[in-house]
Amino acid sequence: MATSATNNQIKSTGSNETALIRLLRTWGTIIVIALVGIGFAIASPYFATVSNFNNILFAMIVSALVSIGLTYVIVAGSFDLSIGLTVTTTSIVTAFLIPVTGPFLAVVLALAVACCIGLVNGLLVTYGRLSGIVVTLGMSFVLGGLNQYVTNGYQIAVDYREEAFRWIGQGRIGPIAVPVIILLLVFLLGWIVQARTRAGHYMSAVGDNPMAAYYSGIPVYRWVIFSFILAALMCGVGGVILTSISSSAQPVGGQGYLLEAFAAVYLGATILGKGKPHVLGTLIGVLFLYMVSSGMNMVGVPFAARQLFNGLVLILAVGANAMLNREEIHLKFI
Template sequence: MTMTTTAVVPPPTQAGAKGRSRNGLHFLRRWGTIIVIVLVGLLFSKLSPYFPTISNFNNILFSMIVSALVSMGLTFVVAAGSFDLSVGVTVTTVSIVTALLIPYTGMAGGIILALIAACLIGLVNGLLVTYARLSGIVSTLGMMFVLGGINQYLTNGYQVPVAYGEVAFRYIGQGRVGPIAFPVILLALVFIAGHILATRSKAGHYIGAVGDNPMAAYYSGILVYRWVTVSFVLSALFAGIGGIILTSISSSAQPVGGEGYLLEAFAAVFLGATILGKGKPHLLGTLLGVFFLYMVSSGMNMVGISFATRQLFNGLVLILAVGANALLNREEIHLKFI
């Protein structure tokens, strides 16, 4: 005697509803944040006739340059599974070093040496996190205080001006190519280079693999310590480029010029992780995240909303965006509490 079993097949309407539900969630996961960005842009365009103009668009791009560079560099560290709290102060340090060196080494020498200093800061951070086995938060917080003290020592609390005759250097931050500001072009070039590095190179893939599962990466033969250190060097390098552009824009270095970029960078990185349904930090998402934050700031300023309200809105948007991404990925087990 043989026994037969029959599978219970859900009614076609029920199966179709589940399929549509999955498709809807997939659509929201991929395009939800971008839809929010577009809707907010349309709202401000309705509230202010000056918002949807080429001039305002250029102003937004120009104002976000340094923050975008800092955020893109931080993306590599977060993708590797760590944090870098020293990126804002690194901007200030590189800015000061550039302004101090240009009178002695010329523009090219000052920029090169300042970028080397940035890479050394990143290298020290990376070595502390890996071989010294310190937490990324603790080690980079310590570096932030160290660099803050060095910045005060180098400047005595005063700004360091760049000579008016440094026309070529000032062009980096103040020049224009037709209607486009030259630093916007630099930002585009750095983004393209960083995107290729993150998506088309061994370094980018290894950094992502370490961030996804460091133990699996280790047993796969990936040198985990090396690529975590590389991510910190890249973070400091991008921040250093931002520091040089900041010095050129203002024709001086301020002793506390870059500290405000830290929180913006973290907000942009985690907001950008929700864009295109990635769920993980990526440079395109980070760049769009920075643009969204500065677009909101510009729109709120045009309609007369106070700075405190703008800060409140940015915080709520970040929490809601990341929370929505977590909700859409609720089937995954949540095990990271750092």
């Protein structure tokens, strides 16, 4: 009887531990985000306000678009280190073309240039058989050099009379800023592509096991290239909005988004216990990073400490992602 009672107690304890681990795996990141938000709300009376929430949403728009685009590349099993420079390049192309073609055609052509950057990256990674890290690092240097050459290191101003173009980044529909609406629409479309379409399932299959995907009849190269084009397109949209917000293009305006994007994607991969990058998690990850940045700013934490926090979040998020997938054999060392 005593042995039976002991065994039942052990089983009950194991079951409780399993339930706790399952709870933390699914909701642990959300709980941490909520606790951090509560902490900042207690530390500063200005943090938990509608005005500050609107400021956070507006500040994170470009970073969120870039991060959502990067999500697709990582889901497909590669990397893109040129996303920040793609934002800058699209911004510069937009600013240069507006006086020549008008705002509408300038935006279309700038987004086409962004897609071409993604296409070149994808072709070199697939048919060129080159590492995604090497290709996109090289592309970032190429784009950085071109941006400096065509601008001579100076910003390119957009005529203030271009009201239709300025409305993209500075307009409002009721109380909501137009860029926020664009972000929500892009997020919705991005989520549908990843979760509800064949393209999203194929990219996930390629990223999980490209050899199995190939023998299943999935055109692996096509979907890797598609992920790079999609990422570049998202960066292009971010570049257009960035130009509209500031009414100018900066030759180094988009370089700071790279670290934020990777931190957001890998942090988002731990949200809801997915263990894999997904668009919803990425958006929440970006929101968390900007929420923390706003909170730190309100309590007087210096900028260097905020950069340190972003780096630590990236390391911890990747580590948590590895723990969620610890049953898989670790064979990727690049």
